[in-house]
Amino acid sequence: MADASATKGERTLAAILDRAVDLASVEGLEGLTIGRLASDLGMSKSGLFRHFGSKQDLQLATVAAAGERFVALVIAPARSAPDGAPRLRAMAERYLDYLGSFPGGCFWGATASEFDDRPGPVRDAIAASMDAWMAELVRQSKAAGIADPDRYAFELYAVVMAANARYRLGDRRAFDLARAALARLEAELPA
Secondary structure (H helix, E strand, O other): OOOOOOOHHHHHHHHHHHHHHHHHHHHOOOOOOHHHHHHHHOOOHHHHHOOOOOHHHHHHHHHHHHHHHHHHHHHHHHOOOOOOHHHHHHHHHHHHHHHHHOOOOOHHHHHHHHHOOOOOHHHHHHHHHHHHHHHHHHHHHHHHOOOOHHHHHHHHHHHHHHHHHHHHOOOOOHHHHHHHHHHHHHOOOOO
16 A cells, blocks of 8 residues: 555555566566566556666666565564564464465565576675575574574475475465474474
8 A cells, every 4th residue: 555645756666666576476577677567557668767777776676675565564564473482473474474465476486596596786685685584583583492593494484485386386285284384383482
């Protein structure tokens, strides 16, 4: 939902980036073009281009917008729970649900595999966002008293990414299997 105090230009930019995030989840960041976005949004190419000086600028803005969506859907709602085990539980629930917020599955799964071997600012932005998420999972694992917080955070991340990949390839049991795996991880948390 757009901020009521936002200017028309800010609302237009938000709409562009919202669509760009969705497209990138399906077609990748390389599949994003000014022409495709302009067509999808009923805008002129020149009107859309005014917001971005280059394709890389569009890609970087899209990564930032995807990060904002992740915070809004996963991290912010979990902030009402106390640090540690309660927040880890809340984040894990939201994390799996979050995959449904993209038409092409997890934005981070799609773009990480697309840019993992491509050095440059876009790869660095994707890596920084994913590193921040892992750091938060580790921080909450430490606060929960998990003996090996790095392992716990990695396993939670791995379960959700595996569910995303398997579901995208047609395994309709993927989310049930992921929920069972997350329940086993949750059993490690103190009451």
